Amino acid sequence: MHILAKANLIEAIERLVKEFKVLVPMQYDGVSRFSVWGSHGMQAFNASNTLLPPKDSLFPRTETLYAYQVANQEITGVTVRDQAEHQIIFGIRPCDMQSIHCLDDVFLTKGYADSYYHSKREKLLTVCIGCTKSEPTCFCESMGINPAGHSGADIQMNDLGSGYRVVAQSQSGQEIVEKWKDLLSQGQEEVVAASCTLKVDMNGVPEMLATLFEHSLWQEVSRKCIGCGTCTYLCPTCHCFDMDIQNQGNQGTRFRCWDSCMFSDYSRMAGGHDPRPSKSERLRNRFLHKLQFFSERYGKSLCVGCGRCLIKCPVHVDITLLIDQVRKEAAHV
Amino acid sequence: MNAIQIKMREVAGQLLSLGEVDRVIGWEKGRFAHQSPPAFITDETKVERLIWDEYCLTGTAKYLLDDPYRAGKTGLFARGCDARAINRLIQDGQVKRENIVIIGICCTGMSDSVSRQMAAKCCDCTHPTPVVYDLMIGEPVKPVAKPERFKAVAELEQKAAQEKSEYWTRQFAKCIRCYACRNICPACNCRECFADQYRVGWLGKQHHTAENQVFGLTRAYHIADRCIECGECARVCPVGIPLMELNRKLIKDIQQLFGDYHAGVDSETAPPLGRYSLDDMEEFM
Numbered sequence: 001m002h003i004l005a006k007a008n009l010i011e012a013i014e015r016l017v018k019e020f021k022v023l024v025p026m027q028y029d030g031v032s033r034f035s036v037w038g039s040h041g042m043q044a045f046n047a048s049n050t051l052l053p054p055k056d057s058l059f060p061r062t063e064t065l066y067a068y069q070v071a072n073q074e075i076t077g078v079t080v081r082d083q084a085e086h087q088i089i090f091g092i093r094p095c096d097m098q099s100i101h102c103l104d105d106v107f108l109t110k111g112y113a114d115s116y117y118h119s120k121r122e123k124l125l126t127v128c129i130g131c132t133k134s135e136p137t138c139f140c141e142s143m144g145i146n147p148a149g150h151s152g153a154d155i156q157m158n159d160l161g162s163g164y165r166v167v168a169q170s171q172s173g174q175e176i177v178e179k180w181k182d183l184l185s186q187g188q189e190e191v192v193a194a195s196c197t198l199k200v201d202m203n204g205v206p207e208m209l210a211t212l213f214e215h216s217l218w219q220e221v222s223r224k225c226i227g228c229g230t231c232t233y234l235c236p237t238c239h240c241f242d243m244d245i246q247n248q249g250n251q252g253t254r255f256r257c258w259d260s261c262m263f264s265d266y267s268r269m270a271g272g273h274d275p276r277p278s279k280s281e282r283l284r285n286r287f288l289h290k291l292q293f294f295s296e297r298y299g300k301s302l303c304v305g306c307g308r309c310l311i312k313c314p315v316h317v318d319i320t321l322l323i324d325q326v327r328k329e330a331a332h333v
Numbered sequence: 334m335n336a337i338q339i340k341m342r343e344v345a346g347q348l349l350s351l352g353e354v355d356r357v358i359g360w361e362k363g364r365f366a367h368q369s370p371p372a373f374i375t376d377e378t379k380v381e382r383l384i385w386d387e388y389c390l391t392g393t394a395k396y397l398l399d400d401p402y403r404a405g406k407t408g409l410f411a412r413g414c415d416a417r418a419i420n421r422l423i424q425d426g427q428v429k430r431e432n433i434v435i436i437g438i439c440c441t442g443m444s445d446s447v448s449r450q451m452a453a454k455c456c457d458c459t460h461p462t463p464v465v466y467d468l469m470i471g472e473p474v475k476p477v478a479k480p481e482r483f484k485a486v487a488e489l490e491q492k493a494a495q496e497k498s499e500y501w502t503r504q505f506a507k508c509i510r511c512y513a514c515r516n517i518c519p520a521c522n523c524r525e526c527f528a529d530q531y532r533v534g535w536l537g538k539q540h541h542t543a544e545n546q547v548f549g550l551t552r553a554y555h556i557a558d559r560c561i562e563c564g565e566c567a568r569v570c571p572v573g574i575p576l577m578e579l580n581r582k583l584i585k586d587i588q589q590l591f592g593d594y595h596a597g598v599d600s601e602t603a604p605p606l607g608r609y610s611l612d613d614m615e616e617f618m
Contacts (some may be wrong), residue, residue: 011419028567029504029507030573031572051572061509062539062540062541136365137365174524187338223399224370224371224391224396226513226516226569227516228511228512228513228515230571231512232511234571242538244531244537244538246539255539257538257540258540259538263529279399314391314513314517315370315371316363316368317370317372318364321363
C-alpha cells in the first residue's frame with residue numbers, strides 16, 4: 001500500500017495549490033474550520049472535527065445567484081454568477097464526507113439538479129482522513145458510518161503514526177496520487193481506527209417517529225430550547241436557505257443565504273399564519289427531518305453523528321438523548 | 334449530595350404539592366458530567382431530577398417569556414444574575430411579580446464546561462446573592478464591586494480607532510448569525526427583534542461581516558442600560574465573540590454619563606435611557 005510520510009504532507013499539498021483551491025482544517029481566532037491552505041491560522045490535521053462544517057464550500061452561507069442592472073425602468077442586463085473553482089477538501093472526516101452525500105441527494109437528485117451546487121460539486125475533490133480517536137460526543141458509528149474512512153471520498157487516508165496510508169478511490173483521486181508518486185513509499189501497516197464511546201440504537205427509529213408526531217415528548221424536549229440557530233448552522237447536513245434581493249441604486253443582486261428552521265420567522269407565511277407557531281413544532285420538525293423524513297425520502301439518516309450540536313447547544317438539547325427517549329416512548333404507544 | 338440541592342428538592346416538592354406553583358424551573362443533569370441544562374418540573378414526584386452543581390450555567394428567568402399568558406404560578410430558582418434578570422423583566426412589563434415564586438440561591442459561581450475553571454461570566458459577578466426573592470437557600474454574600482471587570486474595555490479604549498475597528502471586524506467576521514446571544518439574553522425581550530424584520534430593511538439576511546456587525550452593534554446599543562451582566566451572551570456564542578466587552582463599554586459609558594447604575598438591582602429605579610431628567614447631559618444639543 002502507498003504511504004505518505006508526514007514529513008511529505010506539506011509538499012503533497014503544495015503540489016495541488018496550482019490547480020485547486022485547497023481547503024484544510026485550520027484553527028484561527030478560537031474557531032476551527034476548513035480554510036484555504038496558506039491563510040491565517042494553525043493547521044489542525046490532528047484534531048478531530050472542525051467546529052464549522054465544510055458544507056459552505058458547496059453551499060455558501062451567502063451566494064449571489066445573479067446580478068442585474070436597471071435603466072429607465074427596464075432591466076438592461078442579468079449576469080448569472082456561477083463561477084465554480086476546482087476545490088479540494090483535504091482532511092475531511094468520514095461523518096462530514098457522509099454529510100456531502102446527504103447534500104448531494106438534496107441538491108442533485110429527484111429530477112432537479114441545483115446548478116449552483118452542481119457546478120461546485122463537479123469540481124470538488126475530497127481527501128478523507130480516517131479518525132484515530134473519537135470525541136466523547138462522536139456517535140457516527142451508530143449512524144452507520146465507519147470512523148476509519150468513507151468510500152465516497154476520492155482519496156482515503158489513514159494516520160499510521162509517522163505517515164498516512166493513501167488509497168485512491170476514484171479516477172480523479174488516482175490522478176492526484178499520480179502527482180505524489182515520488183513522495184509515496186510502499187509498506188504494510190495496520191490501520192488503527194477510532195471507536196465511538198457514545199452509542200445510540202437507530203434501529204427502527206424512523207418508523208417509531210412516524211407514530212409519535214402528536215406525542216407530548218416534543219413539548220418536554222423543546223421547553224429548554226432557546227430557538228437559536230446554533231444546531232442548524234453547525235450541522236454539516238442542514239441545508240435550508242432563503243432568497244432575497246439587495247438593491248443599490250440602478251443595480252442589485254439576488255442572493256440566497258442559510259436559514260434555520262429553528263427561527264420564528266422561518267415558517268411564517270404571507271398573511272401571518274405560521275404552521276409551526278412555537279418551538280415545540282420547530283424542534284419536532286428539525287428532529288423529524290434528521291431522523292425520519294430524510295430517510296423516508298432518500299434512504300439515509302440526515303444526522304451523521306458528528307456531535308457538533310451536542311457540544312455547542314447553549315442548553316444541551318441532545319439528539320442522542322432524544323433518540324433514547326423516542327425508543328422508550330414508542331415502546332409505550 | 335450537597336445541601337443546596339437537598340433544599341432545592343425539598344422546597345420544590347412543597348411548593349408543587351401545596352399548589353403554590355404549578356411548575357418549577359431549575360436545572361437537571363445532561364448526558365455528560367459537565368452539562369446541567371434547565372429543567373421544568375410540574376410533578377412533585379419528579380423533583381429528584383433537580384440538581385445543583387458547578388455547571389448550572391444557563392439563566393432561568395428568560396424562560397418566563399415563553400408563555401407570557403400562562404395561568405399558573407412559576408417557582409423559579411434564581412441566583413444573583415437570575416434575580417436581576419427578573420427585575421429587568423418586571424420593569425419592562427414582561428412578567429408580573431405575583432406570578433413568580435422566587436427561590437433565591439446564594440451562588441458561589443459556576444465552572445466553564447471546557448476548561449473546568451471558574452466560568453468567565455462568574456468571575457465578573459458583582460451580585461452573587463439574589464437581589465429579590467421569596468425564599469432563600471444558602472448563606473447570603475455581600476455584593477462585590479469588581480472594578481477589574483472593565484479592564485478589557487479600558488485596554489480597548491487605549492487603542493487607535495483603526496485598531497478597534499479591525500478588532501471588532503475580525504470578531505464579527507466569525508459570527509454565524511445563530512442569534513444565540515439574543516435569544517438567551519434577558520434584556521432582549523422585544524416582541525419582534527429588529528433583526529427579524531428583514532423586510533423593513535434594518536438588516537440584510539446575508540451572512541457577511543458588515544451585516545453581522547450591524548446586528549451585533551445594534552443589539553449592544555439596544556440593551557445598553559438594561560444589560561444585567563449575566564454574561565450569557567458571551568457564554569453561548571459558539572464562535573467565542575467577546576460580546577461582554579461591547580456591553581461593558583456601554584455600561585462604563587452610562588456610569589460616567591448618568592452616575593452609578595446597575596440594571597436589575599431593583600425594579601424601581603428606571604434605566605437611564607428610559608427616563609428623562611432636566612439634569613441629563615446634553616452636550617450634543
